[in-house]
Amino acid sequence: MPSPAIELVGVTKRFLTPSGTAYTALRDLNVAIGIGEFCAVVGPTGCGKSTTLALISGLEPPSEGEVVVGGVAVRGVGKEVGYVFQTDAVFPWKNVLDNVATGPRFRGVARADAEGRAREWIARVGLAGFERYYPHQLSGGMRKRAALAQTLINEPRILLMDEPFSALDVQTRTLMENELLQLWSATRSSVVFVTHDLEEAIALADRVVVLTAGPGTVKGIYPVSLPRPRNVAEIRFQPQFARIYEEIWNDLRDEVLLSYERSKRSLA
């Protein structure tokens, strides 16, 4: 592999819990993601998937180890990073146009230029005509589209996605996944896509990284050699898809069960 876009080297992340003890979210994580690669990260609840993204984005510093993006160690939030959050992250007090134009505006682009580019991206994610709508007037899927446009307008070389479609209904979700693949193929940025849905991971990604139940570390890395362009709705019926699914699930199952047992115990 040529020099990777993202590299996590021996990364450990500990958080201080409210009770004052240290909680290890990630332990000795080593992953490298290539330039233009679509990498999915799966793992049971609480295995540090979102933490991984926070570290790559620079929102959180690692406790140990190093996060390298584009050959440079991450110190704070980088300009090359885009981040689509699990929950709604569009600003409720801005309409769609202002929301999408926010990134360029923050980065010093003049208002007219920023709005021009925002209109292009709004059209590209299929929200043309909704420029003046406020987020609460949109459906969940449309808000997600706005969030995508808001992120992609900055043309990030690194695109981080934290279960972006988990709150959507199944049909909208498949639609959005296909559109994401289309948008991504035009940009060819490196994507880290966190999900708990293995099917989604395989359908979208070039490689699937399985994390262990917390503290998270790499359990296995699986290449997904399905051809592109893919149709997410149909790719699931390919025999190869089922084979990959079974292979990864054998690995993931133990971790999911472990995590489930733990959560039961902590509840008891």
Added chain:
Amino acid sequence: MSALSAASRNAALRPDEATGEAARARARLNRRLVVNGLRILFAVVVLGSWELGTAAGWIDPFFYGRPSGVANQLRIWLFEGTAQGPLWQQIATTLEEATLGFLIGVGLGVIFGVALGRVRLLADVFAPYIKALNAMPRVVLGSIFIITIGYNIWSKVALAVVLVFFVVFFNAFQGVREVDRVLLANARILGASERQLSTHVIFPSALSWILASLHTSFGFALVGAVVGEYLGAIKGIGLVIATAQATFNPNGVFAAMFLLAVVALAAEVLLTRLEDRLVRWRPNTITDVTI
């Protein structure tokens, strides 16, 4: 009962698409008429039984006044003026004090609330003092203000300011603290500087909290102005009340209360308009009391 509600539900469903809109408009109008009718009926029943009670001798108008007396008092004030001068001057004075106190108090409350909300150290240092000041019945400060500032309007403005300040301060502070972490993270990723975080995320987010507090705080500004006047003033509705009290004129007290209620309601309408303009993005408003 249940048969009745089922029947009315069927009736509501029956109109076809073409007449549906008209039927709904009619239903809305009917409901408005019913609500307003009941409102007027309520006022008539309360005021009427008060009036009849005094006429029948069950309620002593010497202590409790009577609606016709209150109306007469208002008429006298309106056409002949109060003992302190024309009525409009009293209202204008109180309104001026309340408005100035409101504006200054809101300004200070927002500035301090946002500052302490953003800077952890400031919040930790000042928290005990602010809590102590807030726990104090601040109306007693009115006496200090009368002594130090004098009988002019500024002693009343000062009292209104301290009453308004804390309400707005706590809301602004809480609003800043409650800013969605995800929105902050998103703004940082999109490239916001610290200043842009404040102007694009923190302030708009806190604004709905601040605006919600304004409804309560104009009421407090009015309390400050009236209590201040009550303690010592040359003009104002508070003074009118104090005079009425001193001359055993319950009708005067009730009439002044009625004027204050009108002023407060008018302010409430204006504030609601302002709020609707400023937070058009919000699906529904956080207000202390929604009726």
